[in-house]
Amino acid sequence: MTDYHSQIQTEAARLAALAGDLSVPVPTCPGWTLAELITHVGQTHRWATHVLRNQVRERIWSRQVPGDLAEGENGDADWLAAGAAELLETLRATDPSMTVWTWGPDERASWWPRRILFELVIHRADAELALGADPAIPAETAIDGVEEFLHNLPHAAWVTRRLAELGAEGATIHLHANDADGEWTITQGPAGKITWARGHAKGDVAVQGPVADLLLLLYGRRSPDALTVYGDRALLDRWLAAAAF
Structure with missing residues (x-):
């Protein structure tokens, strides 16, 4: 535990x-x-x-x-x-x-x-x-943080309202840590709700980088420019802007 x-x-x-x-x-x-x-x-x-x-x-x-x-x-x-x-x-x-x-x-x-x-x-x-410092987050903590974010996101009504306005139902976003055993696929569902699953898959857009940066990306604290992005960058930008706490 x-x-x-x-x-x-x-x-x-x-x-x-x-x-x-x-x-x-x-x-x-x-x-x-x-x-x-x-x-x-x-x-x-x-x-x-x-x-x-x-x-x-x-x-x-x-x-x-x-x-x-x-x-x-x-x-x-x-x-x-x-x-x-x-x-x-x-x-x-x-x-x-x-x-x-x-x-x-x-x-x-x-x-x-x-x-x-x-x-x-x-x-x-x-x-x-x-203060001009680069945050250090242990990989194990960052993996847990990504999953805590995704676990709670469908219940954050102030976020799902914004996601519902994207018109992106069915869109998929894949996150792939390159320094730890962490891969997740997020699927945008109806009414702004999301589902997610662990494991390797293809998405409409994929983001690869250190898992700490993936966590900061989800929270709007790290730009996609700092990671490797494949596929629909515009979708990623729109989704992140709506999803960040």
Whole structure:
């Protein structure tokens, strides 16, 4: 079983260590500085903690949960670390099989650690890119991240609405890691929903590259120009623009 708790602890510490000059703009999150990014991540931690501690079963969004900040105030490294520690304590004390609200397909507490990990991984990458560093994501983590993204995507209504507008039903996108055992084919279905399968296949467009870059590509943090693309590049560009969280 994947130790998401330890990975969350590591990623939260890495992000907190990047939260020095909070005025630095974050190009991959247009309009945000590091202050807004830190606040977003820390608020997400407090949201998950609230859902789990209170065994929430009705939809509740992050903005509805108190963030321990004054109106208009942003969080900092210490505030981020405090929220992450509280969340980890809660996760370790929670039965993974407990029924709680999630926005994904799994209405169990076990959905949250994996989601929180990749929220941290991607936003840590945002911070590193903002500071001129190249994000490093272990291949095993990136493979899990690709599949976590695809697992949840059909349930992200704000994304499926955009995908439905593409008129691309039946289109296929193949992702092929060249540094790890990872291949996936995404098929665009009706109403913006997708299906996906592991393994080698031909697609209308195929993208090949390091698996960490494939993960960042799905989240709109890496341009297809940094990878090898075969087939319908226009389809890929349109799909990625609509699908990115």
